[in-house]
Amino acid sequence: MREVALYRNNGLDVIESCEFVNFDRSRTVREMVAVDGSYSFLLNISSMWLAIVRVGGLGYTFRDGGYRLVDSEKLEAPILVSTERRVVERQSDLHVQLFESTRLSGDRPRAMMNEFRHHLEGELTLQMAREREGAIIAVDGTLASFHKESNHLHETKTECERRGNILVGISKDSNSHAFGGVRTDEELLNGKNGMAFVRVPTGYEEKHRGFLHGDVYFARLHPDSVKWFRVDVGTFKDDPSFVFSNLAHYAMSGLCPGYPYPLLEAHRFAVTIRQFKDVYEEVLLHLGIEEGMPVEEVIGGLTHVEGERQGAFHEYLDQASRDLR
Amino acid sequence: MSEKIGEVISASVLGGLVAKLSLDNPEDLRIGYPVVVEGRTYYFYCMVHDIVNQSVDIAERLAGSRMRDSIVPLSETHEGFSGRIFYSKANLRPIQLIHRGTHKLSEPQTIPPYFSVARHASLRDVEKIYQRSDFSAPLGSIRGVERFMVHIDFSKLTEKPFGIFGRTGMGKSVLNKLVCIGILSREVGSVLIFDMHGEYGVYSRTDKTEGLKYYFPEKVKVFSLDPKNKEAVPFIIDPDEIRPEDIIVAFQDLNRNMVDAIYEINRSRKEDIVSAIRRADLEEWGHRVHPSVLSALKRRMGRMRRFSFVRRGGKDAFKQLISLIRERRSVVLDFGEYGTDQMVYLFVANVLTRRLFDMYTERNEEFPRLVLFLEEAHKFLAPNIASYTIFNKLARETRKFNLILALVDQRPAKIDDEVRSQLANRLILSLKEPSDLASALAGVPDRSVWESIVATIPARTVAMVGDAIRIPTVIDIMNYTPENVRENILDGGNMTSEDMDTIAQKVDKVFSF
Numbered sequence: 001m002r003e004v005a006l007y008r009n010n011g012l013d014v015i016e017s018c019e020f021v022n023f024d025r026s027r028t029v030r031e032m033v034a035v036d037g038s039y040s041f042l043l044n045i046s047s048m049w050l051a052i053v054r055v056g057g058l059g060y061t062f063r064d065g066g067y068r069l070v071d072s073e074k075l076e077a078p079i080l081v082s083t084e085r086r087v088v089e090r091q092s093d094l095h096v097q098l099f100e101s102t103r104l105s106g107d108r109p110r111a112m113m114n115e116f117r118h119h120l121e122g123e124l125t126l127q128m129a130r131e132r133e134g135a136i137i138a139v140d141g142t143l144a145s146f147h148k149e150s151n152h153l154h155e156t157k158t159e160c161e162r163r164g165n166i167l168v169g170i171s172k173d174s175n176s177h178a179f180g181g182v183r184t185d186e187e188l189l190n191g192k193n194g195m196a197f198v199r200v201p202t203g204y205e206e207k208h209r210g211f212l213h214g215d216v217y218f219a220r221l222h223p224d225s226v227k228w229f230r231v232d233v234g235t236f237k238d239d240p241s242f243v244f245s246n247l248a249h250y251a252m253s254g255l256c257p258g259y260p261y262p263l264l265e266a267h268r269f270a271v272t273i274r275q276f277k278d279v280y281e282e283v284l285l286h287l288g289i290e291e292g293m294p295v296e297e298v299i300g301g302l303t304h305v306e307g308e309r310q311g312a313f314h315e316y317l318d319q320a321s322r323d324l325r
Numbered sequence: 326m327s328e329k330i331g332e333v334i335s336a337s338v339l340g341g342l343v344a345k346l347s348l349d350n351p352e353d354l355r356i357g358y359p360v361v362v363e364g365r366t367y368y369f370y371c372m373v374h375d376i377v378n379q380s381v382d383i384a385e386r387l388a389g390s391r392m393r394d395s396i397v398p399l400s401e402t403h404e405g406f407s408g409r410i411f412y413s414k415a416n417l418r419p420i421q422l423i424h425r426g427t428h429k430l431s432e433p434q435t436i437p438p439y440f441s442v443a444r445h446a447s448l449r450d451v452e453k454i455y456q457r458s459d460f461s462a463p464l465g466s467i468r469g470v471e472r473f474m475v476h477i478d479f480s481k482l483t484e485k486p487f488g489i490f491g492r493t494g495m496g497k498s499v500l501n502k503l504v505c506i507g508i509l510s511r512e513v514g515s516v517l518i519f520d521m522h523g524e525y526g527v528y529s530r531t532d533k534t535e536g537l538k539y540y541f542p543e544k545v546k547v548f549s550l551d552p553k554n555k556e557a558v559p560f561i562i563d564p565d566e567i568r569p570e571d572i573i574v575a576f577q578d579l580n581r582n583m584v585d586a587i588y589e590i591n592r593s594r595k596e597d598i599v600s601a602i603r604r605a606d607l608e609e610w611g612h613r614v615h616p617s618v619l620s621a622l623k624r625r626m627g628r629m630r631r632f633s634f635v636r637r638g639g640k641d642a643f644k645q646l647i648s649l650i651r652e653r654r655s656v657v658l659d660f661g662e663y664g665t666d667q668m669v670y671l672f673v674a675n676v677l678t679r680r681l682f683d684m685y686t687e688r689n690e691e692f693p694r695l696v697l698f699l700e701e702a703h704k705f706l707a708p709n710i711a712s713y714t715i716f717n718k719l720a721r722e723t724r725k726f727n728l729i730l731a732l733v734d735q736r737p738a739k740i741d742d743e744v745r746s747q748l749a750n751r752l753i754l755s756l757k758e759p760s761d762l763a764s765a766l767a768g769v770p771d772r773s774v775w776e777s778i779v780a781t782i783p784a785r786t787v788a789m790v791g792d793a794i795r796i797p798t799v800i801d802i803m804n805y806t807p808e809n810v811r812e813n814i815l816d817g818g819n820m821t822s823e824d825m826d827t828i829a830q831k832v833d834k835v836f837s838f
Contacts, residue, residue, distance in 0.1 A: 056406065058406055060404075065396065065402060066396065066401060066402035066403065066404070067396075067402065067403050067404060068404050069404040069405070069406065072406055222394070222395065223393055223394060224392045224393055224394075224395060252394065252395050252396045253395065253396055253398055253403065254387050254390075254392055254395045254396055254397050254398050255383065255387070255398045255403070255410070257392055257395045261403065265405055265406050266406075268405070268406065269406040
C-alpha cells in the first residue's frame with residue numbers, strides 16, 4: 001500500500017503546472033453531427049472471421065431547450081477478415097494493407113475488424129461533413145490514425161476546414177498518460193472541478209506526431225461532469241475556447257453531463273448491431289445452406305460478438321471448472 | 326385518421342398487446358380508452374387496460390439528483406434515434422377484430438405484426454362496431470372517442486335480469502333514471518321502482534332533477550306509502566297479504582328459533598300473521614315455542630306498529646297497480662317519510678314482489694314485460710336470507726314470466742353467487758373493494774383486465790358488459806339534463822319542446838317549484 005500511495009500522486013505536479021482555461025457556452029448554437037460504429041462477429045470458420053459492421057451518424061440541433069434529431073445516416077456492411085494470406089490475397093487492397101499492418105497485433109481478427117470499423121466511420125464522417133457548413137463534426141475516439149489507409153481523417157479534416165466545421169474526436173474512456181503520471185490522465189484530473197479545458201504537455205503530441213490529426217486536450221464540458229474527457233481538436237486549433245464553448249451546449253444532458261448527448265445516441269445506435277445478432281445468424285444459416293455448406297458447420301462456426309466460437313472447448317472447460325468448485 | 330399513439334412491441338392472444346407510446350405525455354391516454362391497432366388484415370379494436378412507465382435504472386439515478394444547469398431527459402427535450410429516451414407503454418386488450426376489407430367483425434383470435442401502428446379509435450371505427458336498432462338508445466358516450474353516443478339495446482337488456490353496481494356517489498341514480506327512460510322510450514317494457522328517496526317521480530327531492538313522470542306523464546303513475554303525499558295514489562297493504570317471509574326479510578335479525586316460531590304460529594293462525602304473533606299467549610304456545618323466543622319475537626313485532634300503510638279497509642292498491650301494469654304503464658312507489666327506514670323498504674318490496682310473482686306465474690299471458698328495480702339488492706339476496714325471499718326464485722325464473730329483476734347495489738359481493746350468475750348484462754360503476762370487483766365481473770372474459778378498469782374509472786362512468794351492447798364498453802354517462810335526454814334518448818321527435826314545456830308547467834303548478 002505504501003508503494004501505491006507513493007505512486008498514485010505521480011504526475012500531479014505536472015497537472016498543477018498546466019494552464020486550465022475556463023470557458024462558458026457560446027451565445028449561438030451550431031448543429032452537431034456525431035458518428036460512432038460497432039461490429040459483431042458472427043462466424044468463424046478456421047482462419048476466416050465474418051462480422052457485420054454498423055456505423056451511425058446522427059445530426060442534432062439544440063433548439064427550445066432540447067436536443068432535436070435532424071437527420072441520421074447508417075452504413076452497414078458484412079466484412080470477412082482472415083489471418084490466412086491465401087484468402088487475403090483474393091480480397092481488396094484494403095484487406096491486404098490491413099493484413100500487413102496488423103501482423104504484430106495480438107488479436108489480429110479483432111484488430112482488422114476495428115480498422116474496418118474506423119474505415120466505415122471515416123467514410124460516413126466525411127460524407128456528413130461534406131453536407132454541412134458551420135457545424136460540429138464529432139467522432140467517437142481520438143483523431144489519430146495508426147493505419148492511414150483505413151480511415152479518412154485527413155480528408156475529413158481538410159473538408160471541415162474548408163466548410164468551417166468544428167472537427168473533434170471525443171474518447172469515452174482514455175488510457176493515455178500524457179501528463180506522465182502512473183495513473184491515467186483522466187484519473188489525475190478527477191479532482192479538478194468547473195468547466196475548463198487543459199492541453200496535454202507538448203511532449204505527448206510530439207511523440208505521436210505521425211498519427212495525430214488534432215491537438216489533444218482534456219475537457220470538462222459541464223460543471224457536474226463525472227469525468228474529464230479527452231477531446232482531440234482537429235479544426236479551429238487556434239481558438240480552442242471557441243471549440244469547447246460550442247461543444248458544451250451538447251453536453252448538458254442529465255443522462256451524461258459532460259459528454260455530448262449526440263455521441264451517446266450514436267453509440268446506442270451503433271451497438272444495436274449486437275442486439276440483432278440472432279437475426280443475422282438466421283440469415284447466415286440460410287445463406288450457408290444456399291452456398292452448399294453443411295448446417296452443422298455453420299452452427300459450429302457461430303461466434304460470440306468478440307469472435308470466440310460459441311461452442312469452443314475452453315468454454316466447456318470453464319463451465320466444468322465452475323461446476324467442480 | 327386518428328392520431329397515432331404508438332407501435333406494438335409485443336403481443337399475445339391470451340395476454341393482450343403492448344404498445345410503445347409515442348405520446349409526449351402519457352396523460353393523454355386513459356384506462357378504458359378505445360384504441361385501434363392497424364394490423365395487415367384486421368383492425369384490432371382494443372381497450373386500454375394499463376399505462377406503464379417502467380422502472381429504469383438511469384431514471385432512478387436521475388430522480389432527485391440536483392444537477393446544476395443540466396437538461397432533464399424528458400421526451401420533449403431528448404430525441405433519440407428510435408424516438409423518445411424515456412417512453413411509456415400501454416397494455417391493450419383486443420376486444421374485436423374488424424376486417425380491413427369487408428369490415429366484418431370477429432372475435433380476437435390472432436395478433437398483429439410487430440410495429441403495427443396503434444392509434445386512438447375514431448368515430449368511423451366505433452360506428453363499424455356499434456349498431457343501432459329500433460330498440461336502442463344511448464346512455465352516454467364512449468370514453469376517448471369524441472362525440473360518439475354508444476347505443477344500448479333495451480330490448481335485449483330487459484329480456485333477462487341485469488345488474489347495476491357501483492359505490493355510493495358514483496352515479497347509480499342518474500344511470501338508473503337513464504336506463505328507465507331508455508326502457509320506456511323504446512317501449513320494451515314497463516318499470517316498477519321502489520323510490521326510497523323521492524327521486525323518480527316528477528322531480529327528484531334530493532337534487533331537483535327531472536324524474537320519470539316528468540318525461541312520461543301518461544306512462545308513469547306514482548303511488549306513495551306516505552299519507553302526506555296528496556299527489557300520489559295511497560299505497561295500502563292489507564295485513565292478510567303478509568306472509569312469514571315478508572317479516573323475516575324485513576327484520577333481517579331474526580335467529581333460527583324465531584324464524585321457526587313464526588312458521589309455527591303461521592300454521593295454526595286464524596287471523597293475519599302480525600296480529601297472531603302479537604296476540605300469541607305464552608301459556609298457550611309455551612309447549613311449542615320457547616317462552617324467551619316468543620317474548621323476543623313479540624317485542625320485535627312492535628317495530629311494525631309504525632307501518633301506517635298496513636291497515637284494513639283501504640282500497641287495495643295492489644289491484645290498481647296490477648291493472649296499470651296490464652295497461653303497459655309504469656309505477657313509482659314513493660316511500661316518503663319512510664324513505665330512510667330500511668325495514669319498511671325490505672318489507673314492502675318483498676310483499677309487492679311476491680304478489681307480482683304469483684300474478685305473473687299464474688296469468689302470465691295477461692301481462693307485458695315488467696322490469697323491477699331492486700335497490701340494496703343484497704339485503705334480499707344475501708346467502709343467509711335469499712331462501713326466504715321471492716327474489717331468489719325470481720332471479721332464476723324471471724324471464725320465463727316476463728318479470729325481470731334489475732339489481733341495483735353497491736355491494737355485489739354480498740349477493741348470492743347463483744343469483745348473480747343469472748345476470749345477462751351488468752352496468753358497473755366504480756368499485757374499490759376487491760371482493761365486489763370480483764363478484765361484479767364474475768364470468769366476464771378477461772376479468773382481471775376489467776377489474777383494473779373498473780377500479781380506476783371515475784364517477785359517472787360505467788363499464789357495461791353483456792348482450793345488450795356489442796362489446797364490453799366503458800361509457801361516460803351523459804349529463805342528465807332535459808336537453809340531453811330529449812335529444813339523445815327521446816329522439817327529439819317523439820316530444821316537442823312545447824310538449825316538454827307544457828309538462829313542466831303542469832308540474833310546476835302541482836309542486837309550486
